[in-house]
Every structure is written in C-alpha cells, then in structure tokens.
Amino acid sequence: MVFGEDGNKMSKSRPEFVVGPEEVIEKYGADPLRTWAANSVPGSDVIFDWKDIKHGYRFLRKFWNAFRFISMQIFDEEVAYEDVKDNFGPLDLWILSKLNNLNKKVDEAFADYNFADTITSIERFFWHDFCDEYIEAVKYRLYTDVSDESRKAAKYTLKTVVETSLKLMAPIAPFFTEEVYQYFSDESIHTTLWPEVYEELISEEMETKGETTVELIDEVRRFKSASKIPLNAELAEVNVYTSDDALVEIFNQFEDDIKGTLKIKDLAISQGKPEVHEKIIEVEPDMSQIGPTFKGDAGKIIGYLKSTDIDEIGAALEKNNELTIGEIVVPEGMLNVKKEIVGASGKKVDILQSENIDMIVEVIR
C-alpha cells in the first residue's frame, strides 16, 4: 500500500496528497518512479515522497554526466580484455573486483526479489566508488603519457564498469539504460544477457588495499578543497607516516595512483611519526600593554623588533619566554607572537590526521 507525503494512505478522500504516475512521468520520466518502486520491500507499505523521485533522477543524471565525460575516452580505441589483463593498475583491480562482486550481489538480490538491495548497491558503487573515486583517479593516466599499457587498462576498465552497470540496472531503469547503451551497440540492451562474472578479478585483498588508498586520497582531497587549493593544482611534497608496516606496503604499491590523482610532486611513505615543531614566524608589539608599561622606551622595543632577524627573536623567546633589549625586559605576554608548524626540513607543513586509519599526512604546498 502506498502512503502519501502526509503519512496517510493515499486515497481519493485526500486528493491534495494523491499523486498520479502521469504527474511524476511528466516531470522526471518513468525511470525515477521505477527506481522509487524498486527501492521498497514487496508486501510492505511504501511512502511516496518527491524527494525520492528527485534523488532517483539525480542519480540518472550523475550516471549520464559520468558516461558523457568518459565517452571521449572509451570509444576512441577498442581494448580487449586479453590485451590488458596483465597490465591492470592496482586501482583498476580494486574497482573491477568491486564490480564483479556487485554483479553477484545484484544477481542474487533479483533472484530473491530483494529489489531494494539491487538499486542501493548499484547506486553506492557507481556514484561513490566509480564516479567519486575511480574516474578521478584515472584522469592522469588518460591525459598524460604514463604509458600505453596503463592508458589502455584504464580505458578498458572505464568502459567495462559503465557497460556492466548498465546491464545490472536495465530491469530497473529500462529507458535510461537503453538510451546510454545505444552508444555501445546497435542491439537493444533488453535483448542482451546478464553480464558474465570474472571470478579471477575478484580479490578481497585488492578491495581492502583499494579502500585504504581511497581513504588517503580522500583525506588529501578534502584538505585541498578546505584550503581552497584547486584539485588539479600541484602539491610540492606529501609525506605519509604510519606505524603500520602493511599500510606502508599498500601506499607504495598504489604510489603512482596517489601521486597521479592528487598531483603530488614528491611523495614519501615512511614508518613512524612526522618530526614537526612550532616555529615563530612573526613578533609584533602589543601596544596596548607596551605603551602604558614602558612609556618612553616603547620606541626602542619597536625598533628592535623591526631590525632584528626573526629567527634570533624566536630563539630568545623560546628559550626565556621574554626579550631582553639592553636594560628592558619584555615578557612574551606583551607581544603578539605568530607561529607555524614546520617539518623536519624546516618548511611550513599542514598536518592531516585520519580518523579511520593509522595515518598522519604531512603536506607541503
């Protein structure tokens, strides 16, 4: 039974809450309405909410935009599985393992009439793993001359993920999947068979390693975005520290993808903790205190601060918590002291600490 947005059973007695299928089709097409229906449990009550329709519509548009974006890449050269199967990069293996597991899961869910599992699994995979992570992570392999093998493996992977996802979604969104599939084949998607599972590509190990790498990439990407650094701007140096040997090994294995995705010039992975300390970079007088306290001597203090090397001032303050200028002693509390964090090399660093894995990232812009 369907309930309206007011929480009551849709009935003619409350016409303002009755939504007809034609109204939804007119505004968003039939596929988002089908997606809404798929995302329910047969035999249970279901609430109709325009939010769900809009969400379904947004997912289809996201899929379309992703497809359109990579279409320039996936149709310009034919790449067969046999040609690339020995050249997959670690993130290719990650997404392909996830894709083949998704295939099995959705197959099983359809067979068991667990429709809600089909659509939610496909959406999570395609939107989050594929669009948000994988596509971002292969751009450097498509646009820069990494190597022929690497580019072909990326193109094969992109195309396979889109084509397979379309077939898994075909029962749910027949119109949309047909529209996209026309760029792959002259045949209707609805006369094709269920995509084959490549057992040899399923690897729990690659999935775990891939998730860990994605964790690192996301951490740095969030930093770039919060610091208003364009995502495609280069980072001079990124040093990753962890106490976990396994993580060191994983990050080394995915080094190319981490560097390529985040545009890192120098990436270092080390075991241990970053050597960082605070460094004084600027000291100014707090005149509201210095004026009344030192009166005529205030000028001397200002002059000293202007003419003395900041490193010298900094060293003195760190040692004594006060500055001795001839006869005058100025406590640190009467100064405005600006500090920054610097790494072992003495350059300014930003420190990112992961909440999910044992990892501290040091970024030098």
Place this chain on the structure above:
Amino acid sequence: MSKEEIPKDYDFKKEKEWGKKWEDENIYKYIGDGSRPRYVIDTPPPYPTGAIHLGHVLNWVYIDMNARYRRQKGFDVLFPQGWDCHGLPTEVKVEETHGIKKNDVSRAQFRQYCIDLTTKNIASMKADMKAMGYSQDWSREFVTMNPEYMKRTQYSFLKMYEDGLIYQGKHPVNWCPRCQTAIAFAEVEYSDNTTFLNYVNFPPAVEDSYDDIVSSQESGKQADPKEEGILIATTRPELMSACVAVVIHPEDERYTHLLGKYVEVPLSHQKVKIIADEEVDPEFGTGAVMICTFGDKTDVSWVQKYDLEVIDVMDDAGILTAAAGRYEGMDLQSCKKQTIEDLDAEGYLLKKEQVDQNVGQCWRCKTPVEILLKEQWFVAVRDLIEKTKVAADEMKWVPEHMKSRMVNWADSMEWDWCISRQRIFATPIPVWYCKDCGKVILPDVEDLPIDPTVDKPKHACECGCEEFVPEVDVLDTWMDSSISPLSIAGWPDEDYVNHFPSVRKDTILSVHGHSTPLYVV
C-alpha cells in the same frame, strides 16, 4: 550512434521513443518453443478503472523487473497482461453515466454499455502501462469479458460441475421483499431511524423435558411466562418463531451459570439452548441475544458456526409462512405489531425502550432488506483445503510470511464459495433448467460461450420437454480471474501443458499476488 552527438543533458522525454521502438521490434515476445527454459508470469489482471495508481506502479514494477531480469538470465519469458472486467463498480458507473438503473434497459443493452466503458478504460490504462515501460507481450493480452475468455470460464464451470466440485445449495442472501430480488452487500444502503427495543422474558424450559428436546421446534406450552429465565432485548420480535438459540458473552457473569441450559421461546414455545460467543456485546440491551433465521449477518455466521437449525419463516415477498405458527400469512409489519401485543397480553413483555437503529435497505425502493435462504451455486472449496496446503508447501513464497497468511485463510474457510451473483455484467452461468422436470441442462463444450438468457439448448430434456428456463444468475468475477494461470498457458488447448509448470519441470510459473503477496512456483 555517433559518439560526438552525446547531448549535454539526459533527456527523459525520449522515453516514449524507446517504448515505441521496443514495441515495433517485438522484443518482449514469448517464443514458447522450448529452445530456452520457459518462465511464465501469471500477471494479476487489474480491474479496468481507467487509470493506474501508485499502488499498481509498485506491483507492476516488481513484476516487470522480474520479467526483465529473467530474460537477461536466458529465460523465454511469458509476461501477459489481462483485464478483470466484470463487476459491480462498472455497472454502477454505467448507471451514473447514462442516468439509468440496470433494469431500465435490456440485459443486452446494459451489457453493451458496460463493454463500451470497459474497452475505453482498458485503452487508457494500457497507455499508462506502456508509459511506465512494462515489458508485457501484448500479443498475449486477455480480456475476461471477451467471448474467447468467457468460453474458458464457462468451460471451467462445466469441468468442475462434472467433477462434483460445483453444486447448488441454499445460502443466505440480502433480499428485497418488495423487488423480490437478491441484492449484493454493496447494493445495500443504510439509513438511521428509531425503533423499539422490547425486553422479553424467555422462561426456563422445564428441566425434566430436556431429554425430549430433539428439535428446538418441539412445541407445547410448558413454561410459566412469569418465571424468570433470561431477558432478551430485541428490535425484531416478529422473528421469534425462527429463534434457534440464545447467546451470551462467555465472560458475562450474569449469565454464565445458565450456559447449556434451555429456555422456552415465548409464543412459539420452542426450547432453545443458551450458548456463549465472543461476538456478543455485553453492553447492548441485556447482553443476551436470540439467534434467528436470519435477523442479520451475525445470525448467519452463528448459525453456520454452531451448525444451528434453519427455520424459514418468511417467503420471497416477506409474508410469514406456516413455520410462524399463528402469524402465518401476515406481512412483517403486521406480524411485528401483533407479536408485541401478544407478548404484552401473555405477560412476557417487561418493558419497551426507544432506540436509534441503522437499517439496511434496498438501494432502489428503500424497503428494509431481509436475509433469506436462496438457491445459489457453490464451488466446494472446503474439499480443496488440504490440496491447497500441499500445493503451498511445494511453492517458494516471497515474502515467506505470505504462505502462512494463505494457509490460515484456507483453514478459516467456514463455508463454500458462493459463485452466483444476481447481476448482469459478468460471465453467464451456462445452465438451463427443464421447465417440466427442473433438471439442470448443460451446453455442449463446443458451443461455449453461451448466454442462457439468449441461447437455447440443442437437445430436448431427457423427460422429453423442449422448454427451458434460463439461469439468470451470473458468475462471481473471481471465477474469471482464478483460471488466469491456466488461461495464459492456452488451456484448454492441449498444448497448454507446455506452458504450465505442474506438468513441465523446465518451466517456472511466477504468480504475483492480487493484493500484496507474491508467490512463486
């Protein structure tokens, strides 16, 4: 398609074009030659109201996703679409639209109005379904009002009659004594008025006579009207001669000590037992109720439940019969008046009290509806309960709890399925009666479908009589839709076994529930 032409935005308005292309290319066609394993879906035929609603969308999207998925998995899928056309809502709509009542025009004319409306409604719902992208094989569409489908429904009637599963029997129906016709529950209107609640003493039956009580109609005045027995408050004293038991609530301490004892019904003097049932409202009247044949719907269910005797006190015109004793020949109103006078005169009536009442009445003439026992057609579903449970065990149920719902429903079947209806827009019951000997005359299978009100039997009755009375009752619409799994397989053509899973193991039948359950063979 050229890759350079990929539009910037996804244009969902192109959905229509794809729908057209799929239809033109016939991509959802069921082949059925066995070259691929077969997957047959028994799509529930909806009632053609004219528009699909979101509830339909939910159920059909489930079915369609299943059909599409099974095709992808290599099955040859039969996904038909049917229409369960017959029934009261269409008749009512036709009456509204044409400003008539069904008996104002000929049966044929009324039926034609219904067919026209249904045809129009099917067309618009079909368009709605296509817009949703459902992948039915429209060459397999079935319409229960069409002659080829009615033929199957009538054939199923003949087969079941032959197998002893269909019989005629008496069954309570809502009856208008003025129109002298049975009316469906949906045609009963309710109106509020006031009446009198009469408090009547049912004196205890003499205990020594218990052993002699073989029938509650045992007569002869034995009890003293003044002796305190059980006080009954009734608005229908005129039915007392049809009283067969007195019922109280099992926890009503005022009366529990009387359970199993007998009281004597005033005036008609039959002895009736005091029994207990949860349905009694201890707050109403005195909390003790007389069960009559048949004061109301609750009486009917109690009579069935406790296998009580049935006393016919009223004829089709609402005139009291010999069973009403001294009131024989009176109409209900006069009988009521006389009964109250007699109760008072003989000392049974303790008091009268005015109450509000909600009375069922005929939608045509507003006469209060009575419940009468009439000859009806039945399917002996109770004989099939065990078979149904065995079949339920052989099926895979999704969701699983629907299986117990089905089994509980089968177990709760208190009486057989009454399949006759006193309407017009339905499949006719293919039966005539011999005018002389009353024998049931059936048509030949090759002549189906027939309408006994139009067609005539081809042979004379065994008794030599050549005049026949047509059965004017029609079949419940569920008689149409319940054969849909057989019908979509092509039954009764012999080839149907190839598309029906109980016969072929490489064929899966997926039955989607008519309301919410889904179940799969």
